[in-house]
Amino acid sequence: MNAQSLLQMFDANALRAVAPMLALALGLVLVLLAGVFPLGRAVRSALVVAALVASAVLHANLLLGGETPGKVLAGTFEATSTTAMWGLVFVASTLFAWLYSVRYYDEDAPFKNEHDVLMLATPIGMMLMAGARDLIVFFIGLELLSIPLYALAAFRRDRARSVEAGLKYFLLGAFAAGFFLYGTALVYATTGSLSLDMLADPAQRAALGSPMALVGVALIAASVFFKVSVFPFHLWVPDVYEGAPTPVTALMATGTKAAGFAFLMSALVLLPASTASTVALIAVITMAAGNFGALAQTDVKRMLAYSGIAHAGTLLLGVAGAIHGDPSNGGAVQASLVYMTAYVATAAGAFGLLALLERDGGPTTLESLKGLAQRRPWVAAALTLFMLSLGGIPATGGFLGKYLVFSVAVRSELTGFAILGVLLSVVALGYYLRVIIAMYMQAPEHDANVPEPRPASAAATLASITCAALVLATGILPGWLLELT
Amino acid sequence: MNIPTAHLLYLSAGLFALGVLGFMVRRNVIVVLMCVELMLNAANLAFLAASRQHALEGKPALQGPIFAIFVITVAAAEAAVGLALIIALYRLKQSAETDAAAEMKG
Numbered sequence: 001m002n003a004q005s006l007l008q009m010f011d012a013n014a015l016r017a018v019a020p021m022l023a024l025a026l027g028l029v030l031v032l033l034a035g036v037f038p039l040g041r042a043v044r045s046a047l048v049v050a051a052l053v054a055s056a057v058l059h060a061n062l063l064l065g066g067e068t069p070g071k072v073l074a075g076t077f078e079a080t081s082t083t084a085m086w087g088l089v090f091v092a093s094t095l096f097a098w099l100y101s102v103r104y105y106d107e108d109a110p111f112k113n114e115h116d117v118l119m120l121a122t123p124i125g126m127m128l129m130a131g132a133r134d135l136i137v138f139f140i141g142l143e144l145l146s147i148p149l150y151a152l153a154a155f156r157r158d159r160a161r162s163v164e165a166g167l168k169y170f171l172l173g174a175f176a177a178g179f180f181l182y183g184t185a186l187v188y189a190t191t192g193s194l195s196l197d198m199l200a201d202p203a204q205r206a207a208l209g210s211p212m213a214l215v216g217v218a219l220i221a222a223s224v225f226f227k228v229s230v231f232p233f234h235l236w237v238p239d240v241y242e243g244a245p246t247p248v249t250a251l252m253a254t255g256t257k258a259a260g261f262a263f264l265m266s267a268l269v270l271l272p273a274s275t276a277s278t279v280a281l282i283a284v285i286t287m288a289a290g291n292f293g294a295l296a297q298t299d300v301k302r303m304l305a306y307s308g309i310a311h312a313g314t315l316l317l318g319v320a321g322a323i324h325g326d327p328s329n330g331g332a333v334q335a336s337l338v339y340m341t342a343y344v345a346t347a348a349g350a351f352g353l354l355a356l357l358e359r360d361g362g363p364t365t366l367e368s369l370k371g372l373a374q375r376r377p378w379v380a381a382a383l384t385l386f387m388l389s390l391g392g393i394p395a396t397g398g399f400l401g402k403y404l405v406f407s408v409a410v411r412s413e414l415t416g417f418a419i420l421g422v423l424l425s426v427v428a429l430g431y432y433l434r435v436i437i438a439m440y441m442q443a444p445e446h447d448a449n450v451p452e453p454r455p456a457s458a459a460a461t462l463a464s465i466t467c468a469a470l471v472l473a474t475g476i477l478p479g480w481l482l483e484l485t
Numbered sequence: 486m487n488i489p490t491a492h493l494l495y496l497s498a499g500l501f502a503l504g505v506l507g508f509m510v511r512r513n514v515i516v517v518l519m520c521v522e523l524m525l526n527a528a529n530l531a532f533l534a535a536s537r538q539h540a541l542e543g544k545p546a547l548q549g550p551i552f553a554i555f556v557i558t559v560a561a562a563e564a565a566v567g568l569a570l571i572i573a574l575y576r577l578k579q580s581a582e583t584d585a586a587a588e589m590k591g
Contacts, residue, residue, distance in 0.1 A: 135552075136548070136551065136552050136555060139552075139555065139556075139559070140555065140559070143559045143562070143563065147559075147562055147563055147566050150563075150566050150567070150570065151566050151569070151570075154570055154573055157573040157576075157577075158577075160577050160578070160586075160588055161588055161589060163570065163573045163574050163577055163586070164574075164586040164587070164588055164589065165589075166570050166573075167514065167570045167571070167573075167574055167586050168586065170563075170566065170567050170570055171508075171514070171517060171518075171521070171567075174518070174521040174563055174567065175508055175521060175524070177521075177525070177559075177563070178501075178504065178505075178521055178524030178525055178528065179524075181524075181525055181528035181529075181556060182497075182501050182524065182527060182528045182531065184528070184552070185497070185528045185531035185532050185535060186531065188531075188532060188535050188536075188539075188548065188549065188552075189490075189494060189531060189534070189535035189538065192535070192538075192539035192546065193548075194548050194552070238589070239589040242589055243589055
C-alpha cells in the first residue's frame with residue numbers, strides 16, 4: 001500500500017467516524033499541556049469536560065444525523081448507530097467517574113493532572129473496542145483502556161491497598177492480554193485473517209471449526225471474559241474494586257464492562273452457534289458466584305463489586321441468546337445497550353455516593369451506613385434508588401434492562417437458564433435491601449463514632465442528580481431509549 | 486534451510502506454556518512480569534510463522550508482522566506501568582514478592 005492510498009483512506013467519511021475519538025485525544029493532549037503551565041484546576045476541569053462533551057456531541061451526531069459512515073479505514077473500524085450509542089455510554093461512564101473524582105482526593109494530592117489525562121484515555125480505548133472490525137484494532141483499544149486503568153487503580157500510591165489493587169489488576173490484565181494475543185495468533189494461523197468480517201465468511205467459518213482455531217477462539221473469549229469479570233475469571237474483581245480509588249472503581253465497573261460487552265456483541269461471528277448453552281451455563285454460574293459472594297460481604301464497596309460480577313452474568317445470558325439466535329437481529333444488541341445504559345447510571349451513581357461517604361472518614365461498611373437517612377437524607381434516598389435499580393425493581397432502569405435480557409434468553413430457547421437467572425436476581429435483593437434497611441431502619445451503635453457529614457462538591461451533586469434522573473427516566477419512560485437503540 | 490511452520494507453532498506453544506506456568510508458580514513480581522513477556526513473544530513468533538504460511542506468491546502476508554510490531558510497542562508501555570507499580574510496592578513493603586501484595590482477601 002503506498003502513501004497515496006493511505007491518504008485516500010482518510011476521507012471525510014472516515015474522519016466523521018473517528019472524530020469522537022479525535023476530540024478526546026485532542027482534549028487529552030491539551031490537559032497534558034495545561035499541567036505544564038500554572039493554569040490552575042479550573043482550566044483543566046474545563047478542558048476535560050469540553051473534550052467529553054465534544055465527543056458526546058459527535059456521537060449524537062452519528063446517532064441522529066442520518067446516514068452513518070459504516071466501515072472505514074480499509075474495513076478495520078466501524079461507526080454505526082449502535083457503536084455511536086455505545087460511545088455515548090462510554091462518555092457518560094467516564095464523565096460520571098471524573099465528576100466524582102474532582103474532590104475525592106486530598107486537596108494537595110500530587111499528579112491530579114496525570115489522573116485526568118489517564119481518565120480521558122480510557123474512553124478512546126473503549127470506543128476502539130466497540131467499533132473494531134479487526135483484531136489488531138481491538139487489541140490496541142483493549143490496551144488503551146487497560147494500561148491507564150492499571151495506573152489509575154494504584155493512584156493513591158501511599159496506600160498499600162491501592163497499590164495492591166493496581167498490581168493485581170496489572171498482572172492479571174497482562175496475563176489476559178497474553179491469552180488474547182496467543183488466541184488471535186492461532187486464529188490467524190488457521191484462517192489467515194484478522195478481520196471480523198472476513199472471519200464471518202462461510203468458508204472461513206468452516207476453518208474456524210478446526211481444533212486449533214477453536215482453542216484460539218476459547219483463549220480470546222477467556223481474555224474478554226476476564227475484562228468483563230465473568231466466572232471463572234472474576235476472582236480479581238473484589239480486591240481490585242475495593243482497593244482502587246472509588247471513582248476509578250466506578251469507571252472500571254461501568255466503562256470496562258460496557259466495552260467488553262460491546263465487543264462480545266460484535267465478535268459473535270467467532271463463536272459457533274453450538275456454544276450457546278455453554279455460554280448460558282457460564283452466565284448462570286457467574287450470577288450465582290456474584291450474588292452469593294455479595295451476600296457474605298459487610299463492606300458495601302466490596303459488595304457492589306460482587307454485584308457487578310452478577311450483572312456481568314446477566315448480560316452474558318443476553319450474549320448467549322444472541323449466539324443461539326440470529327446475531328443480526330437487533331434484539332440482543334438492543335437489550336445489552338439498554339441494560340448497560342441503565343447499569344452505567346446506576347453503578348456509577350452508587351460507587352460515586354460511596355466515594356462521597358468515604359470522604360467523611362473510613363471505609364463504607366454496612367455498620368457505617370446505619371442511620372444515614374437522618375444524617376444525609378438525600379444521599380440515602382439516591383442510594384436507595386440505585387440499590388432498587390441494581391436489584392431490578394420495576395420503575396427503575398435496572399428492571400427494563402433485566403426484562404429485555406431475560407426475554408432475549410427466552411426467545412432463544414434458553415428458558416431454563418432464564419428462569420435460574422430470575423431466581424438468582426431474587427437472591428440479589430437480599431443484599432441490596434440490607435443496605436436500605438441499614439440506612440433507614442437501624443440506628444448507629446451508641447459507642448460508634450459517627451462521622452460528621454462534609455458538604456458534597458458541586459460536581460458530585462451534579463453527577464448524582466444526573467445518574468438518578470437517568471435511572472428514573474429509563475425506568476418510567478423507556479420509550480426514548482428504546483427509540484435510540 | 487526451511488523450518489516447517491508446524492515446528493515454529495510447536496515452539497511458540499511451548500514458550501507460551503512456559504510463560505503461563507511461570508506466571509502461576511513464581512512469587513517474585515519481576516519474574517512474573519518476565520513470564521508475561523514470554524507469553525507475548527510466543528504469540529509474536531506464532532504470528533510471524535503464520536504470516537509466512539499465508540504468503541501469497543512468495544510475499545509474506547503483512548498482518549502478522551504488523552501485529553507483532555504493535556505487540557512489541559504495547560508490551561513496552563505495559564512494562565513501563567508494571568515496573569512503576571513494582572517500585573510503588575517496594576517503597577511500601579520493601580519487597581517485590583507477590584505475598585507483599587496480599588492484604589485483601591475473600
